[in-house]
Amino acid sequence: MEKYIIKTEQIDAWLKRIIESVPRVLAPVSSGTKTEFRRIKSPEEVNNKSLTTTVSAKAAAFPPVETLFKYQKDGKDTTLTEDSFDKYPETVLWHARSCDAMGFSPLSAIFDWDYKDNIYDERRNKLTIVTFACNQSDECCFCTSVGGGPGNVEGSDIQLTMLNATDTLVEVMTEKGQKLVALLPDIFQPLSEEVDKEAVLAKIPVQFTKEEIKEHVSNAFDSPVWKRQSARCLGCGACAFVCPTCACFDIQEDAHGNHGRRLRCWDACGFSLFTQHTSGYNPRPTQATRWRQRILHKFSYMPERLGVYGCTGCGRCSRACPVDMNLQEHLISIANSNHE
Amino acid sequence: MEESNNNFEPRIIAFVCNWCTYAGADLTGTSRIKYATNVEIVRFPCTGRIDFMLLLKAFAGGADGIIVSGCHPNDCHYTSGNFHARRRWIVFRNILNFLGIDVQRIRFSWVSAAEGAKWADIVNDTVKEIRELGPYTEYKKVANYLDEEADSHE
């Protein structure tokens, strides 16, 4: 890792250079009362004040809807064509948070265990992530309890930390990050003395450990806790769609007469239709079983199977939930429970 | 694709009921009344059976204008289908208008089985009007969402 200091006021000049040089730059942009990642054309569009966006950054590599291939029927024959990889632009994800960057590791684990998903891989490989360490947090944040932190650099190519009113620490983790620094190298001063990064970071207390949660939930399949916790769950897909690690998807057909395309689009295990058979039989018939699936998949099945947890503690699901299904609160109650 | 509006041939989809307007359109033909060929007729048992989604699908599928036509009030073959339809269109047209969808492109009418000439007039009028409005490009554009530069949505 290489460390530099940059004058905070020069960041915009650097971003401007990045926008000029990279085909696509995604950054948090104010959108009504919320903030979302959008493609930006100038540094002024960026909302530097936002803590997190409503929807996570996963769309940068796993968009809500994308083409898998196109088909053309011609008489009895069918021709299939794939999108050229040139269609996936080199992308810089600007002003993401540590919890966004961390989310790509579980995503990659899902898309690359066993069969390799080359569409995801290509998008992910073309993605450079610039995170800004958090100096604020809210009551939904719990990254420190699941192994992350406001200044965690896992998954980031570059992390920026505002040290004071004038100076910003730049930590460059990867070659991709180096390339961005090289776009305007003069503004980066080598770090002359150690700085106390921790001091400026948000303080987020550790409430539990993910290993603890895993141990509890792995043996709690038949626990009444699921029904109790999920009672007020409405069964919408908000939590899954805003989550940085939820990767469940649907494959759909966009048909226009004799041509069309096969698509992949986001889906959510909270929807009752997710597992329902054509016959009407549903292996997960109630919201309690679907809520259990969500928690167990993230905290038991994924670590067991893929060696990675499906939660970065970003708190987006809790913020998005219409009925205040606060994940942190539920996890604390699970961590404190004794296998009911 | 789009030339000047004068050369533009609008594509009109007509949703009509079997008992009045379809018979009326038939009469137009048998009476040898000439009218614009831009219209594609979809026949329904009754106007009450025309789902509003079909109108949206017609626009999404490339229609520039739509005609919805059935029996005059009190003439419905099924007594009240057209009354139900009328309510539906009152509500539907209102919401479309609020959303900024061009309701001028949807022509609602009553055409009885005896009104062959009226049918020809309605089609000709509609074609003329839609020709002036031009192709419904803005709707087609959102309908072809995925054809647009994919990443502009993100």
Add this chain to the structure above:
Amino acid sequence: MNENIYLPHIMVIDKITVEAPGVKTFRLKFQNEEEGKAFQFRAGNFAEYSAFGEGESTFCIASAPTRKEYVECTFRHAGRVTSGLNRLEEGQTMGFRGPFGNSFPIEEWKGKNILFVAGGIALPPMRCVIDNVLDLRDQFGDVTIVYGAKSVADLVYKEELAEWNQRSDVKLVTTVDPGGETPDWKGEVGFVPNVLDSVAPNSDNTVAVVCGPPIMIKFTFPVLEKHGFKDENIYTTLENRMKCGVGKCGRCNVGKMYVCKDGPVFSKVQLNDMAPEF
């Protein structure tokens, strides 16, 4: 570069057989002969079949891996995709992605007796194994097939049933649900578990393979247990809803298992350990 795992092979529908009301068998050949030559699978594997314009649906491969010149699938038209497939005609093209999933441990069964129990449209996943076993007939002991459907008309693979019935080295018992029989029906009348109870072979050195609707499986297991079958000698296939077939889309996730990767073939021992969400 890796291949696009969602891109199907183009298959030509070589032959369509109507098996029962709403049930058809497609015999498929690879349009690209090279792909066909390279294609290999094992009994129990499934695949994703596409009707372009409608989507993809998951069925097992119904033909035996020992019969290499084609792939067969049997389906009942029920939803959007199967209705789309149902509309296809001989000579038309469709998509095929596979083979996916695990397979029946046929190698381990060599030298043993085998009992096949199937219900309704679940004979197709089993036919693949039956044909495979019959093609290597001398390597196995007694072969018993118990197959039931709602009515005589609903029995699928009537030709195969007749053929198996002719063979002296196969004991075939067919049954239809009460009320489903016709005047000239010669088989049994009764639900599969009950019929199985009266015809079940000795469980010594015998493997039982059970495929059918969840309710049939539920009532068949106790019968097998009663006849002394051990859990490790009972196999079944799970049919969770799937989309990707390759362990990504999350639908068929049951506990830490993915039916599409770790299944569809499971032994009763494995089922006992799994979350009851299938």
Add this chain to the structure above:
Amino acid sequence: MNKLQERATDLLKGGTVKLIIGFEQGNNKIRPFFCEKPEDAEKLIYSDDCSTNNAVYLTKKELIGDNKIAIIATYKEIASIIQLNKENQIKKENLMVLTVDKDGDVTELTSFEEMEKFCEENTPAPDPVVAALIEKIDKMNREERWAYWKSELDKCIRCYACRAACPLCYCNRCISEVNCPQWLDPWKSTLSNIEWQINRVMHMSGRCTGCGACAKACPLDLPIGILTKKMSTDIKEMLGEGEGGNVLSTFNPNDKENFIH
């Protein structure tokens, strides 16, 4: 314990009801609370500030079963219960409706007449923000309206929180889940997002009680609540003041319009 909590304790202890659907203080907002044990009754609070309309739970069989339950209701819940009853979705004998007045006294509304009366007396003032936004959009020209809605609904991620939060969206199978034919593309796209909202509003026409739960549920804070609000107001205007309920399942031979020629 306040009067509400005492009443709840009594109801649960005596076995009068199996479950009380009420409100509790959540992390940063009031949220629905399912009270099954007398000892939990002290968590119950009464508030008008809950963003959810708890009547949404009354049609969920997996929660309610055939048990007798009580609901602590504000205007929003009661208005929805009245409409649900018109649509035969409520078993009145299994439902106890409790309200709390400003002094904290608990009243049971035993009949729909009482509920109607409650609603008349407690109609909340229209939300000025909503009214202002509707007025603003009404003043736009068509192109501006289209541009506005296109850009707003383009953001929708189709989580269906608006549907899930609505007490009157209780269909076992929603049109968005029907795939033969596929009326709505199930993925996020501007067109199908717009089509979905049109469907929602059409299916709500005359039935919407204006509680605003759909808008409050939207994680992206899209202005979808004004669609149903505008529709409710306009229906009264277009079809007459007396018209209520599911206006599209009925008709009046004298309905007035000016666009069918």
